[in-house]
Amino acid sequence: MSILITGGAGFIGSHTCVEMLSAGRDIVVIDNFSNASPKVYERVKTITGKDFPLIECDIRDEAKLDEVFAAHKIDAVIHFAGLKAVGESCRMPVEYYDNNVGGTVTLLKSMKKAGVKTIVFSSSATVYGSENPVPFREDMKTGGTTNPYGTTKYFIEIILQDLVKADPEWSVCLLRYFNPIGAHASGLIGEAPNGIPNNLMPYIAQVAVGKREKLSVFGNDYNTPDGTGVRDYIHVVDLAKGHLYACDRALSVKGCEIYNLGTGNGVSVLELITAFEQASGVKIPYVIAPRRPGDIDASYADVTKANTVLGWKAELNAFDACRDTWNWQKKNPNGYDD
Numbered sequence: 001m002s003i004l005i006t007g008g009a010g011f012i013g014s015h016t017c018v019e020m021l022s023a024g025r026d027i028v029v030i031d032n033f034s035n036a037s038p039k040v041y042e043r044v045k046t047i048t049g050k051d052f053p054l055i056e057c058d059i060r061d062e063a064k065l066d067e068v069f070a071a072h073k074i075d076a077v078i079h080f081a082g083l084k085a086v087g088e089s090c091r092m093p094v095e096y097y098d099n100n101v102g103g104t105v106t107l108l109k110s111m112k113k114a115g116v117k118t119i120v121f122s123s124s125a126t127v128y129g130s131e132n133p134v135p136f137r138e139d140m141k142t143g144g145t146t147n148p149y150g151t152t153k154y155f156i157e158i159i160l161q162d163l164v165k166a167d168p169e170w171s172v173c174l175l176r177y178f179n180p181i182g183a184h185a186s187g188l189i190g191e192a193p194n195g196i197p198n199n200l201m202p203y204i205a206q207v208a209v210g211k212r213e214k215l216s217v218f219g220n221d222y223n224t225p226d227g228t229g230v231r232d233y234i235h236v237v238d239l240a241k242g243h244l245y246a247c248d249r250a251l252s253v254k255g256c257e258i259y260n261l262g263t264g265n266g267v268s269v270l271e272l273i274t275a276f277e278q279a280s281g282v283k284i285p286y287v288i289a290p291r292r293p294g295d296i297d298a299s300y301a302d303v304t305k306a307n308t309v310l311g312w313k314a315e316l317n318a319f320d321a322c323r324d325t326w327n328w329q330k331k332n333p334n335g336y337d338d
């Protein structure tokens with residue numbers, strides 16, 4: 001029994017490979033390396049002491065996917081592969097719909113042919129839009145996404161829900177991630193963004209290591225305790241472990257289930273800066289800058305369902321994630337290019 005992991009060489013995927021292998025699961029990984037390094041393979045093997053197939057494959061390539069399903073006995077798919085930069089998606093919407101939505105449809109066609117009907121999908125808290133009150137609960141209205149990236153997640157959720165309605169033999173688990181940060185404690189794998197980071201944590205880490213001069217804090221007039229944006233930062237190792245629980249659940253229960261994966265705690269931009277300074281001992285210079293279009297005041301999860309139904313709970317906090325990010329960043333200032 002093997003689990004196929006699409007996009008398994010990426011940030012969350014590589015950490016999930018480690019947790020799956022460490023739990024004794026067999027995995028097959030595919031990635032087109034559009035946002036990942038093949039070096040991840042050796043690092044994951046070093047951490048776990050286990051080998052696994054890593055196949056260069058684009059999820060839009062149906063013939064190649066069919067070959068992968070024919071060559072391996074796959075029971076379920078954990079589907080991470082996708083493009084994820086919000087700003088880029090506004091400039092290149094067609095590429096995002098093609099890669100994320102089109103790629104998922106091609107993957108589903110190939111799964112169907114192979115008789116594999118269990119999928120765990122990487123969705124995002126972004127599907128809650130800007131109208132819902134925090135904390136976000138799985139049964140709240142979704143949609144109202146403000147960029148093509150977020151809309152791809154919303155569309156794919158609907159496609160997967162329609163699939164289950166049409167064929168109750170399918171088992172779909174939609175995981176709505178909040179803000180994944182941190183790195184494996186070994187410092188061997190972590191987040192390696194291309195170019196200037198869009199997200200807060202990698203930007204802070206690059207300021208700390210001297211690659212960027214200062215952080216811009218996007219707005220201090222939000223309706224939050226200190227005026228800066230509040231998010232639910234979840235350690236990537238906790239998030240990766242959540243996939244083990246979700247995959248086991250999907251393999252035993254048919255239908256479509258939705259889970260928030262977050263900590264349930266809101267942390268502001270200024271609080272994350274302070275946590276990073278304490279964890280690293282490095283001062284992070286910052287300036288207050290205008291708001292970033294599309295940002296909301298606060299986003300954090302109600303995690304009751306994941307805690308009670310999946311039996312999964314985040315164990316690490318923002319300080320742990322800052323410590324592990326710093327360990328990764330200082331050992332790999334240029335990511336996998338070092």
Ligand code: NAD
Nearest residue numbers: 007010011012032033034035036058059080081082122124
């Ligand atoms: P990532 O870019 O590190 O990983 C995605 C991986 O998919 C990369 O290795 C990339 O090379 C691969 N990929 C992209 N398109 C592909 C294709 N057509 N065929 C095969 N491989 C392809 O991103 P991540 O942070 O690890 O995110 C994983 C998933 O989680 C994504 O679907 C992302 O949208 C979702 N997600 C991420 C966040 C976040 O903040 N990191 C939040 C919510 C949801």
Ligand code: UFG
Nearest residue numbers: 124125126177178198199200201203216217218229269295
């Ligand atoms: N921020 C700054 N300065 C920066 C970067 C970010 O102040 O240089 C602030 C933002 O304004 C926001 C907070 O830090 O208040 C977090 O921003 P991120 O860009 O790190 O994360 P977002 O919450 O905007 O978005 C992330 C992912 C999306 C995903 C969303 C919900 O990037 O893909 O979480 O899951 F959809």
